Amino acid sequence: MNYLALLKLVSPEAILALAALVTLGLGLGANRLLPFIAAAAGLIAAAAAIFALPAHASLAHGMLVIDPLTSLFKVVCLALALFTILSASGRPDRPNNGEYLAMILLATIGLLILAGTEELLMIFVGLELTGLSLYVLCAFDKSSPRGAEAGLKYFLFGSTASAFTLFGISLIYGMSGVTGLGEIAAFIGAHGMQPLLAAGLILTLVGLAFKIAAAPFHFWAPDVYEAAPVSAAAFISSGSKVAAFVVLGKFLITGFAPIHGGAGWHALAPGWAPLIALLSASSIVIGNIAALSQTSVRRLLGYSAVAHTGYSLLGLLAGGSEGFGATLFYTTVYAFTLVGAFSVIAAMQRQGLGDKITDFAGLRAKSPLLAGCIVVFMLSLAGLPPLPGFFGKFYLFMALLHQGQAIKLLWLVILALAGSLVSLYYYLSVVKAVLVDETPSPRVSLRLLERTSIAALGALILALGLFPGALLQRILASLR
């Protein structure tokens, strides 16, 4: 294979790298708008390049895989990055704006690598590229001590988790002699499970659990969601999470398929399923209970992100293409919802409003668009029909109960439903502030770009609620 053919297959990543360099260069100039245009154009060009890729390709034992699933999620990651950049456009006066946008693009390259690989080393490279860019983004506001705290916390937890992952990968490689996920599955199928391999699996899971903010590896999430620049928080909560779930799903369902195990009530079977069940259950409980007492909406979203990770994990627990599809549907919907919610918060921030729940009071009178959209996002997160959060949860439960020992897994469904009940309370407190509480407040004027991107996200969520089949069909088809 020559380099030109290789470059064709990685053209989306290459375009993004180029766009990041151009954005960095344009950021040095005086024009505040040019870096935005370059970054957005880079993302759109990368998305276009994905459509030009062949339908199926695999390089070097799965280091770079192109199939409908990876292409779909590369497009999703690019769309999330685009909405992130649009929400950042409210603050063109940020110092070193070009660097900020270039960092987002570099993180996006990491996401594309994560989405498009089935090989442990490349997974690690993707995790690190994403992670390092996001640490920088998180602490980007140099004058904000809380931002620095969040960035430092994210960095320390993140680098420790990476060390665990790398150690885990080395154990897996040491035991099996291969790093491709498919080959690992073949090895386990042939030789069975060995203790050191299990240690490798657990250590690798630590790093991935950190990325998706599953309890008890979630301590960075509330701080980052609250104190990072709004658009950085939006990207961490959305794009990074989607790509991490794609990788986690492939790692478990492709790589360690032979040792699925079982997490049924009084029917635990050795394998990774009990681990995931434990992560899921603790995330649902801890996330929901901690979110109850928050007064800052961003911090509330941070804890609720932990709970949503718990729900998403249920699909992986179910396994198979149906379970993986349910997880991916739920996470995708969740990611777009959170980008939307953070875009609303960014727009409010530009109007000089804070992110306390009380700051949302009277938003209905200030801006019906922002109010309507944030209500849609919150109710979708709470899982009420006809919004996609409801269908996502329903489908997760269906996938979970759709296997042989179905009834034994009902305890997780009950736990998740109880968690949703708790979550309804705190989501409703935001809805109540927006729609019910009245404070005398004048209309605010939003920029056209803000208005369009928030309205587009709101419309997307509503449309996914009325026609969830459109996305679900695509995900399931790409998994087959």
Next chain:
Amino acid sequence: MIAWTIYATFAGALLLLVLPRSAARWLALLTAATGLAVSCAAFFNVTDPGTLKNIVQIPWIPSFGGMSFHLAADGISLTMAVVTGLTGVGAVLFSWNVHRRQNEFFFWLLLVIGGSYGVFLSADLFLFFVFYELVIIPKYLLIATWGSTNKAYGAMKLTLYSFFGGALVLIPLIPACLSAGTFDLQLLSVHVFPLAFQAWAFPVMFLGFAVLAAIWPLHTWAPTGHSAAPTAGSMLLAGVVMKLGAYGALRVAMNLFPQGFQSWRGLIAILAIIGICYAAAVALRQRDLKFVIGYSSVSHMGFVLLGLATAQRLGVSGAVLQMFSHGVIAGLLFAVAGRMIYERTHTRDLFALSEMKLNRAIPFAAFTFVVASAASMGIPGFSGFAAEITILIGLWHAYPVLVPVAGIGMALTAAFTLRALRFSFFGDKSPAPPLECLPITLAEKCGASLLMAATLAVGLYPKLLLDRILPCVDAMRFLKP
């Protein structure tokens, strides 16, 4: 045709968001009246009420376990659609004086009505559940925004209880649909589930539905929610939303799990009869008129559950009749208490009201309240009598021991109703002049007349409903041994 109740209501709701304020209440009235007209037309024209007849069936999420947008109606659904229409029109008419954020108010109101039509007409269990949950948030916002007395608490309590009920329903619903391989209610109602599954699935699902029907001891959301809600909200809550729970219990829980129902119905009967007597006794001690009516709703819904628990054709038909009857009567009672009295006197305290000579200040309200009270007590000639006597006949066949206890409940109902009536309208004997207040408006008169006509019509000629209900009940699985 009946599907247009749903489409028209949601279309009206969406239009309300864009039309100017001046058109809001007329558009809401037009929409609600369309719903009533369509459901009445379908109700009177039904030829074969015993079978669930398909109206629409469009695949919705085929990859999603084969859900479809599937509507169907039989006599029971049509009966419930009519009561939804009646209460809906009444609710709009009794909200004629809502001025604050009018468009939004009617938007949420129409969403509750549209969602209720959807529940009653769904023939796909997933669609049913979507509509069932769709009603929750509009209810919350109606109460939290336009309510009175402790509204934030009442709204949140009601919402969490509703969601809790929905979650309980969902737990057995998913395994049931997965094992039957379909969400279609018609197919599910002929599928035979294993006994061991029915034994736990039925009580969980029934309890979930019964939360919304205010089964004792999970009824406490009802009085606080009803009294916090705006008039139209209380009317819809008591008139329609509580019926969603009872309808779900009958159509889904009992029909899907007949054996489970047979083994648990004794407990249901006991809880229902405790609810009837307990709520009536509590109502006897309330000072707030809306709390009296709120507890009376719990007591009357106890009769619905009791009728269902008889597992006997007359008892179950009586339960459906009681759903209709209570929908109309509760609407009337809340209209008098919340709109006619409270908006004029700004108090609902019975002792304060007793000094106002309201029977002379607003005689039409007094007349309406007397009619509604008579119907609520079960005086012959009103719908309440027809319903309760049918339930009692069924009860006599199923659990004769409980008949005297139900009798005590009815006596208590008469007692608290008469007490409320005396204090609110006929309290004061002193020669002081009656309270000066605005006369009853035309909108109120129209709404009250509509609902009074309905309770009288059904009371004098219950066959009108029973002809359509009995064939459906006969077709239900749990009647067969």
